[in-house]
Amino acid sequence: MLAHANRITSGSDYKAVVRRGVRVVGPHTVAYLRRTQEPAPVRFGFIVAKNVGGAVVRNRIRRRMKAASFDLLPGVPAGTEIVFRALPASVSASWPVLRAELSNALLTGQRGR
Template identity: 55%
Template sequence: MLARPNRLTRGSDYKTVVRRGSRCAGAHTVTHVLASSETTAVRFGFIVSKQVGTAVVRNTVRRRLKAVCAAALPEVRPGTDVVIRALPAAASATFPQLRDEVHRCLRRAA
């Protein structure tokens, strides 16, 4: 689970990362990464819309993405904000598929 300092919570922060960050698209997710020169904690945000599926499916996808990001936390440079938007295909994706896709995008952005 991601600790409170490692989560994006304000809508304005999400908007800034999506508009100004670099974008990496995959089959199941779109990852936006905005790096800054500050040494603040790495923060992650997740967008899982109703297009992904029912509430149960959306929460499953969100939990999987949070687990992937918690594991990738040490690899991401401090001061980086990441927003991951799940596409409808994420509902049928396995955990390793999501993990590989997110790790690829985080490495590419670094």
């Protein structure tokens, strides 16, 4: 589970990352990455809209993305903010496929600066 310091919690922070971040589109997710100037902890945010499915499905997808983010946390440079948006296709994605997609989005987003 991600610590509170590693989560984006305010709407304005989500908005800043989505608007000013580098966008990486995959078949199951869209990732937005933004580097901050100050040395802050890595922070993750997750967006799972109603078009993905019902509440149970959305919560399952969010938990899977959080678990994958926790695994990827040590490899992300400090001061990075990442928002993952789940697409409806993420419902049928297996765990290894979803984790690999999030990992590739982080690598691509870091190179795209």
